Amino acid sequence: MLTQIDGVLFDKDGTLFEFQATWAVWARQTIEDLSDGDPMLCSALAQELGFDLKQNLFTSDSPIIAASVREIAECVQKVLPDRSVEAIEEQLAISAETAPLAPAVPLAAFLEALKNLGLALGVMTNDAESVAHAQLRQAGVFERFDFVAGYDSGYGAKPSPDPLLAFAAKMDLDPxxxxxxxxxxxxxVAGRAAGMKTVAVLTGVAVEDELSPYADVVFPNIGHIPGWLAA
Structure with missing residues (x-):
């Protein structure tokens, strides 16, 4: 029997927004911008970032899927050693703020359904906090969340449980x-380490067999959660 739930903390990319549909266009343009049109650099960057230039899709082992912007910048610097990690990180963060968004479900109605259940809502992403704020505002749902944090918000990054526990502490919730x-x-893994219930969704790159050992339940997308909780 499911324990009473008082709060829901979401990842952003691949969860609130479909990963490939949102980030593939951004990745292609960013790789071309960083390589300054040099085809060899473009190919090297794509390989380092786990991006298939022919299919315009991320590979399943792409570091972008779960890495922070700083970690992605460190990957880029391996190909562009003449640029500082800080400069690359800043360029990535600025460009990510205007990435085209593909919500996994109509977010306003979805979040309203959860609010109607009396739940506290949060977002914890390994993206930058500024990007999370910008994208949630662009999607028109920023105000629906009680807590929005990135890897640079001072709580740490996943898979550490610390940023998840920060949400619980701020909302005065039992993890x-x-x-x-x-x-x-x-x-x-972060959710389990924090003592929370875990829900996996298949709107990212990982497949069910990869996620199910760490999840209490696996859904095609987040749209299944309100009905599951209400039941």
Whole structure:
């Protein structure tokens, strides 16, 4: 029997927004911008970032899937050693703020359904906090969340449980009565370590067999959560 739930903490990319549909266009443009049109650099960057230039899709082992912006910048610097990690990180963060968004479900109605259940809602992403704020505002749902944090918000990054526990502490919730919802093992491992219930969704790159060992339940997308909780 499901424990009473008082709060839901979401990952952002691959969870609230479909991963490939949102980030593939951004990745292609960013790789071309960083390589300054040099085809050899473009190919090297794509390989380092786990991006298939022919299919315009991320590979399942892409570091972008669960890494922080700083970690992605460190990957880029391996190909572009003349640029500082800080400069690359800044360029990535600025460009990510305007990435085209593909919500996994109509988010406003979805979040309203959860609010109607009396739940506290949060977002914890390994993206930058500024990008999370910008994208949630772009999607028109920023105000629906009680807590929005990135890897640079001072709480740490997943798979550490610390940023998840920060949400529980801020909302005065027992972690055992919080759901962590995500599309990667980073999300779910962090949730388990925090003592939370875990929900996996398949709107990222990982497949069900990869996620199910770490999840209490696996759904095609987040749209299944309100009915599951209400039941």
């Amino acid at each position: 055992k009565r919080v759901l962590m919802v995500g599309d990667s093992t980073h999300d779910l």
